[in-house]
Structures are given as structure tokens and as C-alpha cells.
Amino acid sequence: PPALPVVTKTSKPGDYPAVRASIADLLDNDNYDDGSYGPVLVRLAWHASGTYDKKTGTGGSNGATMRFGPECEWAANAGLAVARGLLEKVKAEHPWISYADLWTLAGVVAIEQMGGPVIPWRPGRVDDADGSRIVPDGRLPDATQGAKHLRDVFHRMGFDDRDIVALSGAHTLGRCHADRSGFVGPWTNAPTTFSNLYFQELVNNKWKPKKWDGPLQYEDKTGTLMMLSSDLALLSDRTFRKWVHLYAKDEEAFFKDFSVAFGKLLELGVPFPQQPAA
Numbered sequence: 001p002p003a004l005p006v007v008t009k010t011s012k013p014g015d016y017p018a019v020r021a022s023i024a025d026l027l028d029n030d031n032y033d034d035g036s037y038g039p040v041l042v043r044l045a046w047h048a049s050g051t052y053d054k055k056t057g058t059g060g061s062n063g064a065t066m067r068f069g070p071e072c073e074w075a076a077n078a079g080l081a082v083a084r085g086l087l088e089k090v091k092a093e094h095p096w097i098s099y100a101d102l103w104t105l106a107g108v109v110a111i112e113q114m115g116g117p118v119i120p121w122r123p124g125r126v127d128d129a130d131g132s133r134i135v136p137d138g139r140l141p142d143a144t145q146g147a148k149h150l151r152d153v154f155h156r157m158g159f160d161d162r163d164i165v166a167l168s169g170a171h172t173l174g175r176c177h178a179d180r181s182g183f184v185g186p187w188t189n190a191p192t193t194f195s196n197l198y199f200q201e202l203v204n205n206k207w208k209p210k211k212w213d214g215p216l217q218y219e220d221k222t223g224t225l226m227m228l229s230s231d232l233a234l235l236s237d238r239t240f241r242k243w244v245h246l247y248a249k250d251e252e253a254f255f256k257d258f259s260v261a262f263g264k265l266l267e268l269g270v271p272f273p274q275q276p277a278a
């Protein structure tokens, strides 16, 4: 088993600013990827939440079920052990917070620290005692598919077409890893800064299939930036494309829509004592 994290800070139950500070402290690391754990923490918050199904009320961030098999071993979640392991240090410092609250708050803090919008967040998630409420595999999106699949997946969570495009803008962050998804490379040249660059790159380049032995992905003419088939679906679909063009030229509109949609994502299926005002 890994060594227990060294506890350097403590806090009283409910001191969320202290938890935020601990998360912010561990984001930067020159030896990891592009110098920040921010992107992988955002992906953890998203994959913990994106299993939600509106019809049955199952899935979502409540429960933190990704601590258990088989969810932690789903192909879609490859690499997220890095994010979960990192947050053990924060959990040790603030043992009163649930993993489910911690994972979602970490995504929020990462986005804010990387220059993104403030995301509405409230505590209230509780951890399941075991993996009995894990949903079937296959609810997270498949990068090889197109617009219909994106609608199936995100409408199932209760999002509309505009939300789908706004949420996809998170790919301005981070990169694909051969040993995680099989895909390779970043979507932008500033993968640790939250911005609307993803939409600008999407619109301003000619995307060609990458010539290699790996799975189908697309590259710009320099071969440094990438797009997945699911990313390019946002350009080929007329309704999606309208929002892509808006967000490419209006970063403020993107930040506003992203903040609302991401905040909603993290709350899907969470039984808060008081529902937020619509």
C-alpha cells in the first residue's frame, strides 16, 4: 500500500476555504505533464458526475463510487487514479470532507486557479459505503463517435445542445495520453490555462486524420494539436457549430455558459436539502 500522506494542515469541519487552499497548493508540479495537475482533476470531477441518468436518477457525483471496482477500472477512467491519489493528501488534512465533495470541489478550484470562471459549488455529497450503487459501464462519452452519440449521452444527463458545446470547451485543458485513452496530444498550446482557445483552434485549423498506427484522431497542419472525432462533431453539426463560433469569438459568453453547465454537472443526482433557485 502507498505510504500515508504527511499531514501538514488541518481544519475544522466545514472550513471549505481551507480545503480549497490545500487543493490549490498541490496543482503545480513541473515534473507532471504540462506542469499542472489541474486538467486531470477537472476530468475526475467530470467523470465522477457524468454517469448521471435523469430518468432513473442514478449515477452522478454523490457516493464517490469511483473509489470501487469495477468503476475505477472502466477504460473511460484510465489515468484518474493519479487524480484520486493526489487528493488523498487533501483528504488526510481535512478528513471531515466527503470524497464526493472533495473530487467535485477539486475540479472547481482547478478551473478557477487556471484562470477560468468561478463555478457555483456547494457541499452535501455523501460517500457510499461500498460499490453497490455503481451504474453500468458505458454512460460516459465515446471519443470515436459523433453528434448523435453526444446528444444521447448529454441529453440523458439533462443537458441541451448549447450545454454540450460549452462543456466540451473543457478540452482547452490538458491532453490525451497514449497509456490512458490511446489518443495522444493536447487540443491547445496553452493546456494549463482555462480559455476559449479550444473553440478558436477548432474553427481556425484544417483538421486531417493523423497518419499513425493508433486510433483515429485528427491533427492540425503542424501536427502538434489534436482533435477527437467527438470534438469535430461539434463543427459538422449545424446546431453545435453555431455555439462553437459564438464561443470562439466571445470568451465571456463561453465562461458564463461553462460555469452554469459545469456547476449543474457536479450537482446531478445530489439530494441537497434545498434545491437552488432556478
Ligand code: DDH
Pocket (backbone or CB within 6 Å): 039, 040, 042, 043, 046, 079, 141, 142, 143, 144, 150, 167, 168, 170, 171, 173, 174, 175, 176, 177, 178, 180, 181, 182, 183, 228, 230, 262
Ligand atoms: Fe474529455 N477527454 N471528453 N471532457 N477531458 C479526455 C481528456 C480530458 C472526451 C474524451 C476525452 C469532456 C468531454 C469529453 C477533460 C474534460 C472534459 C481524453 C483523454 C479523452 C479521450 C484522456 C487521456 O488520455 O488522458 C469525450 C469523448 C467527450 C465528449 O464526447 C463530450 C467534458 C464534458 C469535460 C469537462 O470537464 C466538462 C479534461 C480536462 C481532459 C484532460 C485530462 C488530462 O489529464 O489532461
